[in-house]
Amino acid sequence: MKNTKQEKKQQVDDAKRTFLSGENFYAQHLLGAHQEQDGYIFRVWAPNALAVSLVGDFNNWQDLPMEKDESSGIWQVYTDKANEGELYKFKVKQADGREILKIDPFAVRFEKRPGDAAELYNFPEKKWKDGLWRGRSKRTNAFKRPLNIYEMHASSWKHHEDGAPYSFADLKDELVPYLAEMNYTHVEFMPLMEHPLGRSWGYQLIGYFAMSSYYGTPAEFQDFVEACHLNNIGVLVDWVPGHYCINDDTLPYYDGTPQFEYTDPDRAKNNRWGSINFDLGKPQVQSFLISSAMYWIEMFHIDGIRVDAVSSMIYRDYDDGPWTPNHEGGNRNFEGYYFLQKLNAVIKLAHPNILMIAEESSSETPVTGMIESGSLGFDFKWNMGWMNDVLRFYEMDPLYRKDNFNLITFSFMYMMQENFILPLSHDEVVHGKKSLMHKMWGDRYKQFAQLRNLYTYFMTHPGKKLLFMGSEWGQFLEWKFDKGLEWVDLDDPLNHSMQHFTAELNDFYKNQTALWELEDSYDTIEIIDADNTEESVLTFMRKGKRKKDFLIIVLNMTPIERREFHIGVPYPGTYKEIWNTEMKEFGGTWTKHNEDCQSEPIKFKEYGQLIKTTVPALGAIILKPETINTRKK
Missing domain, CATH: 3.20.20.80 (Glycosidases)
Incomplete structure (x- = not known):
């Protein structure tokens, strides 16, 4: 028993030493209130206090003097009168002689507002069932996941x-x-x-x-x-x-x-x-x-x-x-x-x-x-x-965009x-x-249309x-x-409809690897056209690891529908619209998607192939290659 007490004292002394040196990362095991034997031991760090007492429900809020360890500035007292659920504070006689009731900085539970006394609380033992999630998290690269x-x-x-x-x-x-x-x-x-x-x-x-x-x-x-x-x-x-x-x-x-x-x-x-x-x-x-x-x-x-x-x-x-x-x-x-x-x-x-x-x-x-x-x-x-920047832009009259x-x-x-x-x-x-x-x-209708547009930009922008x-x-x-x-x-x-849109957009994001697979690299994005200020339409690509895994995002920032809108594409073939913010199920007016786009060998910006489609007013569309030839450009 003597050795056990000595070992425990050594553990406490070591915890105090590392607390003082800034290397104790489990200081709550040293300080605060801890059940011990048939009672509780209380410790608080107050190096320049003249005196500290424990007060609480268990002693009718009368002073129970605490003893100071001069080397650490930590005060301590044990009582077998305290019970779980009871409230307590520390009465601190401060360096200038003023006495004030202070909280326990290491308390794990407090009484309900407006009071702020600590409550003695023992965590019930938890048998966690989330081992599969935690194991998967350890094997996952968060930077390359949604x-x-x-x-x-x-x-x-x-x-x-x-x-x-x-x-x-x-x-x-x-x-x-x-x-x-x-x-x-x-x-x-x-x-x-x-x-x-x-x-x-x-x-x-x-x-x-x-x-x-x-x-x-x-x-x-x-x-x-x-x-x-x-x-x-x-x-x-x-x-x-x-x-x-x-x-x-x-x-x-x-x-x-x-x-x-x-x-x-x-x-x-x-x-x-x-x-x-x-x-x-x-x-x-x-x-x-x-x-x-x-x-x-x-x-x-x-x-x-x-x-x-x-x-x-x-x-x-x-x-x-x-x-x-x-x-x-x-x-x-x-x-x-x-x-x-x-x-x-x-x-x-x-x-x-x-x-x-x-x-x-x-x-x-x-x-x-x-x-x-x-x-x-x-x-x-x-x-x-x-x-x-983005919220300033979307608050702006499209005339000035x-x-x-x-x-x-x-x-x-x-x-x-x-x-x-x-x-x-x-x-x-x-x-x-x-x-x-x-x-x-x-x-109101335009506000919802723009909110859908904003969220599509938000979800397709790297980050x-x-x-x-x-x-x-x-x-x-x-x-x-x-x-x-x-x-x-x-x-x-x-x-x-807006709530449904957000749920569908969230699901779209999770399932489109091009939106997160290469997100920590510039390889994840390719700007098609960021200079179309006159029509205020932004076009860019998001790309995954596989050559054919990319999305074309088109955002129309004006209340004017853009028909026969030109988009440069990297490969010849067919491109399918897989997202349109103006679909009726989302609160828009469109009942069907744009038809598939067949590329033409016409130069557009840096691209040798061109597709044409309609972009809704204040809307956003996303296209994905359906059948393309990656050996040609």
Whole structure:
């Protein structure tokens, strides 16, 4: 028994040492509350606190003094009075003598809002059944596979009749079949970690190891993820390692001194979002954050993490307030830069198949690719430039599109600089920006026609895909975080047809290898005509590995039908229309496809063969070779 106690003490001492050095990536096993013998042991890191006490339901919220390990700054106490389900906090006597009740930064469960006390919670043992999915993921190259993400805010997808949001138990029953029916490959949730204010959408966190009790229990989320995997759907989660909630009883100035935050108040304060920035260069903070990421990956079997607001972590001048140049006189935040490289290196070493995704708005720093080449080491980056340009274009009166055609073609110049995801995200359908449907020019019929056109461009442009919930059927109202989506829209035939269109387009994307097989190479695309500004028609090809595997995409950006439209093709033969956004089943007026096109030996641009067809007004068509001779051009 003595040796066992000594071994356990050594394990704890080793965990403290690696926590202090920034190399403990399972710090939740050391800190927080843990069941031990007939009670619980509590540990909290507060190096400059004058005293710390444990208070909770089990001691009538009276002080139970904790003992400090001077070498680590970690306070500890054991009690056999605590029971699962009871609430607790730490009373911290801060460096200036002020006493304040603080949360447990490592809590895995919190009481429901508006309270923020931690709850003692023991995970029920989960016997996972998703081994087939996880094994297949390890053998799959994500860069050469379809990736089509349905982005969600968990509590505003649907509400019950009494106004209560769906829990993950509800989402398991309704959302999983919906994702399968709509042919999405992945679902991505805005942050699920504990946050006290719903209005923050989860981007101002207090609990980095706790799923918000607003969404149900951690066990329910585990079951949800498993159900997704059994239906061949991946699960991604947003995560916010840059900044955190400013509430005084949470993480800020935990022991009365800059503990989780930068010492420089200008660097600590995030003026833009009214929050506090993590000191990403501090080893203990690195242990805390990387442990959080690993926890979500391993405890919930998620398939990837989208890191929010990367620009705010790698540039000192990103915020609206005063800033100080680094030691080289520049704006690089070296602490954030090296932390993100370390984060990606650690996660990829332990879990090579986990997708690491960056939401980053600048182009000054390589984000995806090998860390050894100076990149941050992410797998994918949101293409914010594409999103901004394209939405500006589709909001525009077609009369002016010919003079702004570069808005939809400029992305072809840089599309391989990073591994991109094309995001039509929540950020574009709030704060008066209008929904995607509402952004479209013209009357209601033209708006739907353009939305179908936009989604076809979105799905055929190189890059993985992300679409925010409600956009799949063209919800007209902006997203509201505290209400369910406008499901009543689907009683309208045009909205219903739009939803059907999106499901069919998603299925088309999954089944057309030319849209993703060579996506990490310029070989995936060939521009046929990006200079037809007068007619405002864009024509390009997407190509797969096989010579005969290619698609011809034609997008008409005006309300004028283009008859006898000329398209250059690489080989002589017959070309078949396999996609037309104006089909009646999608909400258009066409009852049958264009007839097959037989090429003629007429030169067009760089091509020796020409086909002619009709392109619908504000419509898009896709052609595929039916019978061609690849030995001739």
